Amino acid sequence: MSIQSTIEAIASTLPPSTRRIAEAIRENPSIVLENTISELALACRTSEASVVRFCQAIGLSGYSQLKIRLATELGREFAQFGGSLSYGSDIVETDSLQEMASKISTLEILAIQETIAKLDFDALAEVVSAVDSAERIILFGVGASHFIAEDLQHKLFRIGRNAFVLDDAHEAWAGASLLSSQTVALGFSHMGETKETISFLRVARESGAFTGAVTSARESTLVATAEVSLFTEVRETTFRAGAMVSRIAQLAVVDCLFAGVAQRRFGDTVEALKRTRDATRDIRGV
Amino acid sequence: MSIQSTIEAIASTLPPSTRRIAEAIRENPSIVLENTISELALACRTSEASVVRFCQAIGLSGYSQLKIRLATELGREFAQFGGSLSYGSDIVETDSLQEMASKISTLEILAIQETIAKLDFDALAEVVSAVDSAERIILFGVGASHFIAEDLQHKLFRIGRNAFVLDDAHEAWAGASLLSSQTVALGFSHMGETKETISFLRVARESGAFTGAVTSARESTLVATAEVSLFTEVRETTFRAGAMVSRIAQLAVVDCLFAGVAQRRFGDTVEALKRTRDATRDIRGV
DNA sequence: AAATTTCAGAAAGTTTTTTTCGAACCGTCC
DNA sequence: GGACGGTTCGAAAAAAACTTTCTGAAATTT
Numbered sequence: 001m002s003i004q005s006t007i008e009a010i011a012s013t014l015p016p017s018t019r020r021i022a023e024a025i026r027e028n029p030s031i032v033l034e035n036t037i038s039e040l041a042l043a044c045r046t047s048e049a050s051v052v053r054f055c056q057a058i059g060l061s062g063y064s065q066l067k068i069r070l071a072t073e074l075g076r077e078f079a080q081f082g083g084s085l086s087y088g089s090d091i092v093e094t095d096s097l098q099e100m101a102s103k104i105s106t107l108e109i110l111a112i113q114e115t116i117a118k119l120d121f122d123a124l125a126e127v128v129s130a131v132d133s134a135e136r137i138i139l140f141g142v143g144a145s146h147f148i149a150e151d152l153q154h155k156l157f158r159i160g161r162n163a164f165v166l167d168d169a170h171e172a173w174a175g176a177s178l179l180s181s182q183t184v185a186l187g188f189s190h191m192g193e194t195k196e197t198i199s200f201l202r203v204a205r206e207s208g209a210f211t212g213a214v215t216s217a218r219e220s221t222l223v224a225t226a227e228v229s230l231f232t233e234v235r236e237t238t239f240r241a242g243a244m245v246s247r248i249a250q251l252a253v254v255d256c257l258f259a260g261v262a263q264r265r266f267g268d269t270v271e272a273l274k275r276t277r278d279a280t281r282d283i284r285g286v
Numbered sequence: 287m288s289i290q291s292t293i294e295a296i297a298s299t300l301p302p303s304t305r306r307i308a309e310a311i312r313e314n315p316s317i318v319l320e321n322t323i324s325e326l327a328l329a330c331r332t333s334e335a336s337v338v339r340f341c342q343a344i345g346l347s348g349y350s351q352l353k354i355r356l357a358t359e360l361g362r363e364f365a366q367f368g369g370s371l372s373y374g375s376d377i378v379e380t381d382s383l384q385e386m387a388s389k390i391s392t393l394e395i396l397a398i399q400e401t402i403a404k405l406d407f408d409a410l411a412e413v414v415s416a417v418d419s420a421e422r423i424i425l426f427g428v429g430a431s432h433f434i435a436e437d438l439q440h441k442l443f444r445i446g447r448n449a450f451v452l453d454d455a456h457e458a459w460a461g462a463s464l465l466s467s468q469t470v471a472l473g474f475s476h477m478g479e480t481k482e483t484i485s486f487l488r489v490a491r492e493s494g495a496f497t498g499a500v501t502s503a504r505e506s507t508l509v510a511t512a513e514v515s516l517f518t519e520v521r522e523t524t525f526r527a528g529a530m531v532s533r534i535a536q537l538a539v540v541d542c543l544f545a546g547v548a549q550r551r552f553g554d555t556v557e558a559l560k561r562t563r564d565a566t567r568d569i570r571g572v
Numbered sequence: 573a574a575a576t577t578t579c580a581g582a583a584a585g586t587t588t589t590t591t592t593c594g595a596a597c598c599g600t601c602c
Numbered sequence: 603g604g605a606c607g608g609t610t611c612g613a614a615a616a617a618a619a620c621t622t623t624c625t626g627a628a629a630t631t632t
Contacts, residue, residue: 015579033354037620047581052621063620064588068319071354075361097407097414100549101542105402108538109395116391121383128383144440147433151533154430244541247437248534252394255530256387263386301610322588333612338590349589350619 003069004029005110006058009233014057020044021054025070032070037063104244111249114233119256123228127186128260130210130228131156134184137163138209140200141188144243148188148214148250155258159265166200183209190234190246192220201225214253216246230257289355290315292344300343306330307340311356318356323349390530393521397535400519405542409514413472414546416496417442420470423449424495426486427474430529434474434500434536441544445551452486469495476518476532478506487511500539502532516543 004026011022021044024031031040041048055066095103131137137156139149149165156163185204187197192215202225205211213226216234223229232249290312297308307330310317317326327334341352381389417423423442425435435451442449471490473483478501488511491497499512502520509515518535 017580033358036618038618048620049581049622050579053580061621067354068357071357072319072361072364075358076364077361095549097410097542097546100545101402101405101407101410104541104545105398105538108541109398112391112395112398116387119387121387124383124387144437147437147440150436151430151433154433155529243441244537244544248537251530251534251537252391255390255394256383258530259386259390260383263381303611323590324588327612334589335591335612336610339611 002113003058003060003066003073005114008110009114010057014054017044017046017050018054018057020046021051029070029074032067033074107245108248111232111234111245112252115231115249115252116256118231118233119253120230123230124256124260126228127184127212127230127257128264130184130212131161131186131257131261132264134210135162135182137161137184137186138204139163139165139186139188140197141165142194142196144247145188145190145194145197145250148247148254149186151251152186152254152258155254156261159258159262161261161265183207184212185209186212186214187222187226188214188250189220189222190216190232190243190250192217192222194222198222198225214250216249289344289346289352289359296343300340303330303332303336304340304343306332307337315356315360318353319360393531394534397518397520397531398538400521401517401535401538402542404517404519405539406516409516410542410546412514413470413498413516413543414550416470416498417447417543417547418550420496421448421468423447423470423472424490425449425451425472425474426483427451428480428482430533431474431476431480431483431536434533434540435472437537438472438540438544441540442547445548447547447551469493470498471495472498472500473508473512474500474536475506475508476502476520476529476536478503478508480508484508484511500536502535 007022007026011019011026014022021040024040024044031043035043037048037051041051044051052062055062058066060066060069137153139153141147141149146165153163153165183204185201187201189197192213198221201211201213201222205225205227211226211228213222213229214232215222215229216232217223218229218231230253232246232253234246234249293308293311297305297312300308307326310326310330317329321329323334323337327337330337338348341348344352346352346355423439425439427433427435432451439449439451469490471487473487475483478499484507487497487499487508491511491513497512497514499508499515500518501508501515502518503509504515504517516539518532518539520532520535
């Protein structure tokens with residue numbers, strides 16, 4: 001994982017003095033290359049010691065390491081994007097559409113990268129197995145997470161899996177209570193504390209279904225309720241409209257899940273997708 | 287001029303001791319990043335002073351400079367030759383989950399990048415204006431595109447816009463025929479040839495509504511029907527399950543559109559989103 | 573309110589880099 | 603051959619940069 005995304009990732013968990021350093025680097029990474037540790041410390045109104053602590057916090061041995069790693073990374077970035085990458089800054093009133101788009105896309109890209117980088121593939125394999133062999137797959141999510149559930153349902157249906165999205169809490173509980181061991185129940189909730197989704201998973205689990213959660217909150221009730229959890233990596237702190245970014249990350253996870261199932265069932269995703277695509281082509285005009 | 291070619295150029299003119307350093311760096315540039323000046327000096331059977339003299343000979347102030355400049359340069363090289371290896375390979379039967387996830391995420395990231403890079407911001411501004419001032423916003427999409435429409439509807443609703451998703455073709459035509467100039471109609475279709483969506487936009491346009499399309503097909507009937515079109519960039523060629531990638535790109539466009547509208551209406555997205563977030567927090571349990 | 577933990581900076585310590593300076597070397601000229 | 607101007611070179615001193623340690627302050631918990 002890149003240094004800059006690591007900084008992004010843990011910036012919010014850092015204590016004030018150390019965080020100022022993270023902010024400064026986020027705004028202008030080359031500050032590290034152009035300044036000594038003392039100068040950077042002064043610029044951040046802190047001490048050299050804190051800069052070293054910061055370096056260690058992001059997994060590096062010290063400031064010299066940071067210099068080299070960041071230099072490598074900036075060189076790489078420059079080659080790819082021509083130097084026009086703006087990490088992390090928040091959307092403000094005066095942003096042009098271009099600036100806004102660039103910020104949003106950067107954050108979305110970052111979210112996908114980090115989510116995939118940190119994805120627990122053992123957990124994913126478990127869920128894939130369960131979904132692959134289940135008789136029914138019940139999906140549930142409220143609000144924005146509802147669309148994620150629908151998206152997955154749509155895709156699973158296309159490869160012949162019996163996937164359902166339950167639309168409201170009552171239906172969900174009723175449905176959940178009828179589940180058996182041949183059933184997989186997946187709950188989607190960004191914050192991991194949506195009451196309905198938690199209840200849904202709890203009832204499903206009590207009925208003997210395999211239960212999985214997709215969320216960004218590792219320490220949440222939802223995670224405690226589910227047998228297996230898949231996590232998205234989203235930082236709401238830097239960009240306040242985190243809903244957009246969160247959803248993209250969830251979709252990335254869903255895509256991996258789907259691809260895994262599709263691969264198992266068809267050896268190759270191609271055949272199945274080609275088949276359904278041919279079918280949908282018929283109902284389309286010219 | 288790059289450091290490495292400078293070294294190449296003057297190596298022959300250097301005195302023996304200094305030249306040994308040039309040779310060593312030419313053979314393995316990263317030796318500079320991994321060693322201190324003393325270690326490098328030792329490895330070249332010479333002294334620290336000579337290393338510094340070498341640095342000055344190639345126009346740098348000292349060894350630290352060399353480290354940073356070389357790191358940047360090596361990073362750039364890697365991005366050009368080493369970083370692009372995993373691009374474009376298709377998902378195959380034997381891929382592990384990790385490989386698959388990496389491929390999917392790479393393609394999704396690529397799609398976002400290219401879509402935003404090529405986005406027509408004048409067209410976006412037009413759509414933002416229209417959505418901002420419209421009395422009603424009607425969205426329509428079939429299949430996977432339906433979720434995109436729903437997603438946007440959800441978001442627009444949260445900032446107080448009257449956005450609707452029409453669920454089937456009949457409803458869409460009935461709804462579209464009642465539209466007025468105070469209405470915005472947006473149609474979503476990945477391939478741009480979905481019959482229902484085209485009809486929807488046509489009827490809407492005939493009724494005097496402002497019509498927009500979001501699609502990846504620049505030469506499509508949908509684009510011809512709509513007043514303004516926003517395009518996604520998706521490389522179907524490399525990855526046959528293009529639906530996943532296409533959807534992510536569409537969402538990225540939708541996010542920009544939404545952010546633009548939110549910014550206009552509230553100056554800053556923050557307040558509106560905070561407000562609705564507070565509201566939804568109430569209905570969540572612990 | 574006391575105890576504990578966390579955080580931050582001063583200062584000491586260490587490593588790394590830079591500079592200085594004199595010795596060795598080399599070719600040239602006397 | 604030996605003195606001389608020039609260059610090259612490395613040892614060692616000096617400076618700078620970096621890291622570690624320690625202590626007091628602040629925040630948090632008990």
